[in-house]
Amino acid sequence: NRQWLLASRPHGAPTRENFKLVEQPLPDVAQGQLLLRIVYLSLDPYMRGRMSDAESYAAPVALGDVMVGGTVAQVAKSNHPDFAVGDWVLSYSGWQDYAISDGSGLFNLGADPEHPSYALGILGMPGFTGYMGLLDIGQPQAGETIVVAAATGPVGATVGQVGKLKGCRVVGVAGGPDKCQHALENLGFDACIDHRAEDFAEQLKAACPDGIDVYFENVGGKVFDAVLPLLNTSARIPVCGLVSQYNATQLPDGPDRLSLLVATLLKKRARMQGFIIFDDYGSHFGEFYQQMGEWLAQGKIHYKEQIVEGFEQAPEAFADLLEGRNFGKMVIQVGES
Numbered sequence: 001n002r003q004w005l006l007a008s009r010p011h012g013a014p015t016r017e018n019f020k021l022v023e024q025p026l027p028d029v030a031q032g033q034l035l036l037r038i039v040y041l042s043l044d045p046y047m048r049g050r051m052s053d054a055e056s057y058a059a060p061v062a063l064g065d066v067m068v069g070g071t072v073a074q075v076a077k078s079n080h081p082d083f084a085v086g087d088w089v090l091s092y093s094g095w096q097d098y099a100i101s102d103g104s105g106l107f108n109l110g111a112d113p114e115h116p117s118y119a120l121g122i123l124g125m126p127g128f129t130g131y132m133g134l135l136d137i138g139q140p141q142a143g144e145t146i147v148v149a150a151a152t153g154p155v156g157a158t159v160g161q162v163g164k165l166k167g168c169r170v171v172g173v174a175g176g177p178d179k180c181q182h183a184l185e186n187l188g189f190d191a192c193i194d195h196r197a198e199d200f201a202e203q204l205k206a207a208c209p210d211g212i213d214v215y216f217e218n219v220g221g222k223v224f225d226a227v228l229p230l231l232n233t234s235a236r237i238p239v240c241g242l243v244s245q246y247n248a249t250q251l252p253d254g255p256d257r258l259s260l261l262v263a264t265l266l267k268k269r270a271r272m273q274g275f276i277i278f279d280d281y282g283s284h285f286g287e288f289y290q291q292m293g294e295w296l297a298q299g300k301i302h303y304k305e306q307i308v309e310g311f312e313q314a315p316e317a318f319a320d321l322l323e324g325r326n327f328g329k330m331v332i333q334v335g336e337s
């Protein structure tokens with residue numbers, strides 16, 4: 001059983017040296033337990049926070065512990081009445097080949113799910129995050145303008161496509177021409193701006209002639225700086241993530257813009273609200289799963305994943321994700337599917 005352990009806490013971007021690959025014997029399966037063979041491991045930006053011991057909404061991974069993470073697995077052995085060998089499950093088993101479970105916290109995907117890995121993306125935590133954050137906090141109304149960055153990732157792509165289904169104008173922000181083209185052609189966004197462009201702020205303004213009603217905050221940094229002057233009266237800002245800052249070791253240089261932010265919220269009567277998906281909306285998962293499943297079956301939602309072959313690649317793939325060197329939902333293929 002191969003496992004990636006957290007070896008040290010990163011300063012800045014995580015590197016391979018922060019992880020340690022070990023091999024352990026397969027654990028025994030007691031009565032009431034299952035042995036899970038992990039097929040897909042999800043890599044997500046929040047894992048950067050778990051590698052750090054700074055205070056957050058969840059406890060850090062202890063040094064020497066298996067890295068945490070969402071996984072899709074097949075039941076390899078079952079001493080549990082509710083699960084049969086061969087069943088697919090969504091579990092939270094972390095960066096390893098096999099895991100023991102007592103069944104609690106598992107979501108049974110059945111014997112033959114069409115796309116098992118979708119449970120880590122569009123039909124799982126990131127899709128749920130985009131859906132609830134947009135609909136509950138963003139409150140989009142037909143004809144309004146939504147802006148979302150990390151537009152081709154699993155959260156941003158969900159926000160934009162659900163926004164389109166609600167009749168909004170959707171403007172994406174993404175890194176590079178290929179991602180922007182994907183947002184326009186496959187995801188149906190009305191515009192997509194490359195945040196690396198010199199004149200990014202001007203381009204964003206031109207793409208939002210009626211201002212911004214909902215800014216779904218995924219990245220922070222200079223994208224938010226460019227959004228702030230474009231906010232309309234009564235704008236809503238679901239604060240989902242700040243991935244541009246996760247590898248930062250100190251506050252950015254430059255003038256303190258806190259008073260500008262607060263003055264804008266005041267003058268525009270704007271509402272900014274953070275949320276942590278399962279803590280705040282866990283009871284809505286079934287409703288989301290059903291609705292998103294329908295939209296997928298009807299071809300109304302497009303989904304792109306980047307499946308990286310090889311468990312050994314996980315640390316580099318994770319570092320890539322934080323720097324935008326992923327294209328679509330980042331998943332590691334751990335075992336044979």
Ligand code: NDP
Binds near residue numbers: 174179242245323330
């Ligand atoms: P993605 O797959 O979209 O990966 C992160 C993306 O962030 C990169 O691909 C990159 O896209 C973009 N990015 C990185 N650095 C920068 C930068 N400096 N400026 C602009 N964009 C940058 O991730 P997810 O869809 O999984 O997650 C999106 C956000 O949602 C994250 O902030 C995450 O932490 C948050 N989240 C929050 C949850 C909650 O409960 N609050 C739950 C799940 C996710 P590009 O190349 O296009 O710039």
